[in-house]
Amino acid sequence: MLTPFHLAINVTDLEATRVFYGEVLGAKEGRSAPTWVDFDFFGHQLSFHLGPVMKTENTGHVGDHLVPMPHFGMVLALPDWQALAARLTAAQVAFILPPSVRFEGELGEQWTMFF
Structure with a gap:
């Protein structure tokens, strides 16, 4: 659990x-x-x-991307991730990093997006 x-x-x-x-x-x-x-x-x-918003001025390298630091996220099953990406795209959410796959075909392949 x-x-x-x-x-x-x-x-x-x-x-x-x-x-x-x-x-x-x-x-x-x-x-x-x-x-x-x-x-x-x-x-x-x-x-x-x-209250005052915490700044995310730092970034970290993950593959070929610079991602905001700090950040948090959810680990979802791919169909749930795809549904969320579609929902955010339909709502015209501004992405920091648009939905994409990293490390495709490799150990640790991951679908990711930052918004």
Whole structure:
């Protein structure tokens, strides 16, 4: 059994956060207050609080890509990943790195996207 994690992140706009996580990503909203909101994110708890946003000015090399650091993500079965990529593309989400496959045909092949 996978143990759920809790991650708290600062945001500057709770309403835009509700739209993105609730409507675009389809996450179920949980508890909330005027300054924060929780979401069930693939069985884990994301908590968004009003406050200054942490900068992601650093990058790390992964294959041929520079990826934002720090970052977090979900490991999904390929059909679920493809459905999420299609949903984000249809919603015209701006990708930092668009959906693609890395290390194709190699040990560690991975489908990835950053948004």
